[in-house]
Each structure stands twice: as C-alpha cells, then as structure tokens.
Amino acid sequence: xxxxxxxxxxxxxxxxxxxxxxxxxxxxxxxxxxxxxxxxxxxxxxxxxxxxxxxxxxxxxxxxxxxxxxxxxxxxxxxxxxxxxxxxxxxxxxxxxxxxxxxxxxxxxxxxxxxxxxxxxxxxxxxxxxxxxxxxxxxxxxxxxxxxxxxxxxxxxxxxxxxxxxxxxxxxxxxxxxxxxxxxxxxxxxxxxxxx
Amino acid sequence: xxxxxxxxxxxxxxxxxxxxxxxxxxxxxxxxxxxxxxxxxxxxxxxxxxxxxxxxxxxxxxxxxxxxxxxxxxxxxxxxxxxxxxxxxxxxxxxxxxxxxxxxxxxxxxxxxxxxxxxxxxxxxxxxxxxxxxxxxxxxxxxxxxxxxxxxxxxxxxxxxxxxxxxxxxxxxxxxxxxxxxxxxxxxxxxxxxxxxxxxxxxxxxxxxxxxxxxxxxxxxxxxxxxxxxxxxxxxxxxxxxxxxxxxxxxxxxxxxxxxxxxxxxxxxxxxxxxxxxxxxxxxxxxxxxxxxxxxxxxxxxxxxxxxxxxxxxxxxxxxxxxxxxxxxxxxxxxxxxxxxxxxxxxxxxxxxxxxxxxxxxxxxxxxxxxxxxxxxxxxxxxxxxxxxxxxxxxxxxxxxxxxxxxxxxxxxx
Numbered sequence: 001x002x003x004x005x006x007x008x009x010x011x012x013x014x015x016x017x018x019x020x021x022x023x024x025x026x027x028x029x030x031x032x033x034x035x036x037x038x039x040x041x042x043x044x045x046x047x048x049x050x051x052x053x054x055x056x057x058x059x060x061x062x063x064x065x066x067x068x069x070x071x072x073x074x075x076x077x078x079x080x081x082x083x084x085x086x087x088x089x090x091x092x093x094x095x096x097x098x099x100x101x102x103x104x105x106x107x108x109x110x111x112x113x114x115x116x117x118x119x120x121x122x123x124x125x126x127x128x129x130x131x132x133x134x135x136x137x138x139x140x141x142x143x144x145x146x147x148x149x150x151x152x153x154x155x156x157x158x159x160x161x162x163x164x165x166x167x168x169x170x171x172x173x174x175x176x177x178x179x180x181x182x183x184x185x186x187x188x189x190x191x192x193x194x195x196x
Numbered sequence: 197x198x199x200x201x202x203x204x205x206x207x208x209x210x211x212x213x214x215x216x217x218x219x220x221x222x223x224x225x226x227x228x229x230x231x232x233x234x235x236x237x238x239x240x241x242x243x244x245x246x247x248x249x250x251x252x253x254x255x256x257x258x259x260x261x262x263x264x265x266x267x268x269x270x271x272x273x274x275x276x277x278x279x280x281x282x283x284x285x286x287x288x289x290x291x292x293x294x295x296x297x298x299x300x301x302x303x304x305x306x307x308x309x310x311x312x313x314x315x316x317x318x319x320x321x322x323x324x325x326x327x328x329x330x331x332x333x334x335x336x337x338x339x340x341x342x343x344x345x346x347x348x349x350x351x352x353x354x355x356x357x358x359x360x361x362x363x364x365x366x367x368x369x370x371x372x373x374x375x376x377x378x379x380x381x382x383x384x385x386x387x388x389x390x391x392x393x394x395x396x397x398x399x400x401x402x403x404x405x406x407x408x409x410x411x412x413x414x415x416x417x418x419x420x421x422x423x424x425x426x427x428x429x430x431x432x433x434x435x436x437x438x439x440x441x442x443x444x445x446x447x448x449x450x451x452x453x454x455x456x457x458x459x460x461x462x463x464x465x466x467x468x469x470x471x472x473x474x475x476x477x478x479x480x481x482x483x484x485x486x487x488x489x490x491x492x493x494x495x496x497x498x499x500x501x502x503x504x505x506x507x508x509x510x511x512x513x514x515x516x517x518x519x520x521x522x523x524x525x526x527x528x529x530x531x532x533x534x535x536x537x538x539x540x541x542x543x544x545x546x547x548x549x550x551x552x553x554x555x556x557x558x559x560x561x562x563x564x565x566x567x568x569x570x571x572x573x574x575x576x577x578x579x580x581x582x583x584x585x586x587x588x589x590x591x592x593x594x595x596x597x598x599x600x601x602x603x604x605x606x607x608x609x610x
Contacts, residue, residue: 058562069570
C-alpha cells in the first residue's frame with residue numbers, strides 16, 4: 001500500500017456513513033480534509049456555508065437498477081403525491097432549466113403550494129396542505145429536498161445533484177409541462193406541520 | 197312432572213295445550229328476574245339507563261367494599277357515605293339510590309323507618325366479571341365457560357337436553373365473535389384491529405376445547421347431530437374470521453412497513469439488546485444503500501400527468517384464500533439466475549474477489565456484485581453468498597477494495 005492508511009480509513013468511513021444515512025452533511029466548522037475518493041462535495045450557496053458529501057456512483061450501478069434486477073427498493077408511502085411534490089419543488093427551485101439543477105434557488109412555501117395544487121388538481125384545502133406537508137417531510141428525510149420548516153422555505157437537496165444528464169433531459173420536459181409559479185410570493189401563510 | 201299439563205319455561209308451548217303457569221313457575225321466574233336485576237344494577241346509571249363512565253363503577257365497588265367490611269349488622273346510608281368519602285357525596289348518594297332501586301341493596305328488615313341496609317353479592321360478582329372482561333377481552337371467561345360446558349355434558353347424569361342447550365350456547369358465542377371479527381376485518385382500520393388483536397392470537401386452544409365439547413355431545417347423543425352441525429359451522433366461521441383479520445393485519449404491516457404494529461418500546465428493546473448479527477439481518481434483503489427511495493424522472497412525469505384526476509383509495513376485492521398464496525409469491529427472477537449461472541460456469545463455487553476483479557471496470561464489478569446479492573436474496577435460486585472478514589486493498593486493482601467471500605451453488609436444491 002502506497003497511500004497513507006489514514007486517508008483510506010477516512011474514505012471507507014465516509015462511504016459507510018453515506019450508505020447508512022445518505023448524503024453527509026459537513027458543517028462549516030469542521031476542518032477541511034481531503035475529499036474521500038469517489039465522493040462529490042457540494043457547497044450550498046449562502047452565508048451558512050453548509051456542504052454535503054455525496055457518493056458518486058455510475059448511473060448504471062446505483063439504486064435505479066433495482067427495478068431491472070427485480071428487487072424491491074425502500075418503500076415510499078404515497079409515492080405519487082411525493083413524486084408530484086418533488087416535481088413542484090423542481091419547478092420552483094430550478095430557476096434556469098438550461099443550467100445545472102443544483103444548487104437552485106430557494107422557494108417560498110406559498111409559491112410551492114400553488115404549484116403543487118396545479119399538479120395535483122382540485123382538492124379540499126386541508127387535505128391539500130396535509131399531503132403537501134407529508135410529501136415535504138418524506139422528501140426532506142431522504143435529502144431530496146431541504147425544507148426549512150420554521151422559515152417556510154424549500155430548496156433542492158443534495159440528492160438532486162445525482163440526476164444524470166439523461167435524467168435531466170426528461171426533467172427539463174417535465175419542467176416545461178408544469179405551469180410557472182405565480183410571480184409575486186402570494187399571501188398564503190407558510191406551511192406548518194402539526195406540532196410533533 | 198312433564199305430564200301435568202303445564203308449559204315449562206324455556207319450552208315452546210304446544211298448540212292445544214292449556215297455558216296455565218303454576219305458582220312454582222312464577223316463583224322461579226321471579227327469582228331469576230330478581231338476580232338478573234341485581235346483577236345489572238352495577239350497569240344502571242339511573243333506572244332504565246346504562247352506565248357510561250368507568251368512574252361510576254369505582255363508586256359501586258367502594259360501596260360494596262363498605263358493606264363487605266361492615267359485618268352482619270349492615271350499614272346506614274350515612275355510614276356508606278362516610279366510607280366512600282373520597283368520591284363526591286352527590287355521586288355516592290345517587291349510586292346508592294340506583295343500587296337500591298334495582299334491589300342490589302335492600303333493607304335489613306323490611307319495615308318502615310329501617311335505617312340499616314345490606315348488599316346482595318350478585319352485583320359484586322358481576323362487577324368482578326366486568327373488570328376481568330375489560331382487562332382480558334373476555335377470552336379467559338370463554339375458556340372457563342368451555343371447560344364448564346365440557347364438564348356438564350360429560351357428567352353421568354346429563355341428559356340430551358343438557359347437550360342441546362350446551363351446543364346451542366356455544367354456537368351463539370362463536371357466531372357472535374366470528375361476526376364481530378369479520379365485520380372488523382372488512383371495514384375497521386388497522387389501529388382498531390390491533391386493539392382487538394387479543395381476540396385473534398392464541399385462540400387455537402378455544403377452538404380445540406369447543407371441538408372437544410362437540411365430540412362429547414355428538415358421541416353421547418347422536419340425535420343431536422343437527423345442533424352439532426350448527427356448532428361446527430360456527431367454529432369454522434370463527435376460524436375463517438381469524439384468518440381474514442390476521443391476514444389483513446399482516447398485509448398492512450408488509451405493504452406500508454407499518455412498524456407501529458408493534459409498540460415503539462419493542463423496537464427500542466430490540467435495537468438495544470440484539471447482537472450485531474441480528475441487527476445486520478434486518479438489512480439482508482437490501483442489495484443497495486438502504487436510506488432513501490430513488491425518483492426516476494419517468495415515474496415523476498407519470499405521476500404529474502396523472503395528477504389531475506381525483507384519487508380514490510381502492511380496497512382490494514376479497515380473494516379466495518387458496519389461490520392467493522400462489523399468485524402473491526415472488527416471480528422468480530430469471531435474469532439474475534442466468535447471469536450468475538454464467539459467472540459460475542461449471543464450478544460449484546467461486547471466490548467473489550476473483551469474480552469482481554475479472555470485471556472490465558468498476559461499474560461492471562458493482563453490477564456483478566448486485567447480481568450475486570440478488571441471487572443470494574432470492575429464495576427460489578439455489579445460490580448463497582458467504583462473506584469473509586477483512587478488506588483487501590490493492591492500489592492497482594479494479595476495484596481496489598474487495599472483501600473475500602464465496603459464492604456457492606447448492607447441488608441438492610437444483
């Protein structure tokens with residue numbers, strides 16, 4: 001072994017952590033280390049300076065081949081609503097569909113609710129909010145979306161950076177098919193879940 | 197006694213026979229009625245109404261406790277109120293009146309201005325039963341009832357009439373439980389099913405006992421085959437209802453991963469006490485990183501396109517139990533099987549590290565690993581994957597990190 005064992009150990013640890021809990025959050029305070037091999041560092045814009053370590057895996061060798069192999073993936077409740085919510089977030093936060101999808105911009109939850117309403121079709125207001133909150137929580141937990149619940153803002157999460165070029169082509173079509181969000185932030189109060 | 201021309205209670209009156217109840221029968225009926233009223237006194241809030249809050253039962257219990265402690269002299273109403281002073285006085289007085297109205301508490305001597313009262317024991321027994329049924333869902337009472345019935349039908353002095361009555365009672369009991377369960381398994385939500393789970397689990401013993409009573413009755417009095425047939429039908433209905441309800445619980449637990457089916461404390465205990473192997477076994481069926489679902493753009497587009505339509509929650513139609521098991525099984529995955537068969541070739545087992553190193557590139561190696569894991573996870577394929585400890589790092593190799601392991605084909609299974 002020519003490489004120093006410390007770096008190898010760090011890499012192994014980082015991969016194991018990413019396997020067990022998804023993208024790794026690196027707080028701004030931590031001392032800069034060498035990037036673990038095969039991982040991508042994504043730094044969020046803004047003063048917080050939070051960055052993420054995302055394992056970079058070839059597109060034909062990650063979770064999306066599960067269907068091909070015929071194995072069940074992690075189970076998602078309300079998969080359709082959750083996918084619609086992700087589409088709505090994408091529509092609001094991906095400002096320029098010709099550019100890269102990450103990091104995107106922040107979107108207010110009022111705007112997001114309006115787009116989500118367009119995508120899901122007419123529904124009872126309370127049910128609409130409930131499904132929106134539930135979908136946002138699920139997406140936030142899986143790091144697809146970063147939901148700042150107290151501030152009522154949403155942005156794309158680090159996992160969104162893993163979409164490949166081919167995926168992005170389809171997502172651009174999807175982006176164009178969804179009506180644009182209302183220009184001015186509407187007066188709808190921020191989405192709040194029930195207290196836990 | 198049977199030929200004195202009177203109709204006995206509980207027997208249908210034959211047309212043409214004179215209906216002239218005798219004094220004995222009237223007295224017997226009155227006694228039954230009196231005990232019945234006494235027993236139900238603890239359930240009555242006011243005359244003709246049922247009790248609604250469990251607190252009132254506590255008051256009743258306190259009143260009976262006071263009477264039990266008083267000895268043979270009885271108690272005055274003031275003494276009862278004093279003994280129950282931890283409850284509001286108005287409530288105690290009201291309960292006292294209700295119990296008195298139903299005859300559960302009566303004067304020591306039946307005369308005006310009598311101040312001392314005594315209590316009957318039937319209401320207290322009823323109270324005990326209520327509490328036990330509330331705690332254990334009535335199942336242990338059912339067990340006791342079954343053993344009593346068995347004893348009464350196997351007693352040497354028992355006659356066919358006893359057997360008929362016994363079989364009739366048991367039929368009623370099982371039909372009622374079966375109806376309740378099957379209605380619940382069709383329409384109730386999972387939380388409600390879980391609360392009633394004690395009706396579901398551990399009931400094989402109930403059915404066995406009932407079958408024993410059935411066998412005894414049928415053996416002793418072959419005339420009663422019609423009643424026994426009803427009892428058999430009731431038992432079968434009960435068993436079906438259990439199966440349906442349990443299947444629904446398990447199905448829900450499987451599709452939604454409704455981990456709430458077990459109390460949270462159970463999960464914590466498992467996480468704390470389980471060994472490394474047991475904890476790792478939870479992830480056995482995952483071929484890829486567990487944490488998050490993957491969103492395919494295709495699926496997202498489909499979801500958005502179908503978004504305008506109102507969603508309807510669909511409940512699966514009832515299926516015949518026999519066919520479902522076959523159809524629901526996993527479809528054997530030919531692709532994984534074919535690929536690993538090719539990898540193994542003629543040999544019986546292979547070293548995983550060698551297989552991975554033989555792959556053209558890193559992505560290919562990972563794909564091979566995925567196929568091997570898939571073949572291992574699939575119970576229909578005769579392969580197993582055993583990992584060794586340790587990690588081998590080779591700077592120049594591809595992939596540079598491998599763990600040794602053996603991939604084997606079971607000859608006996610194929």
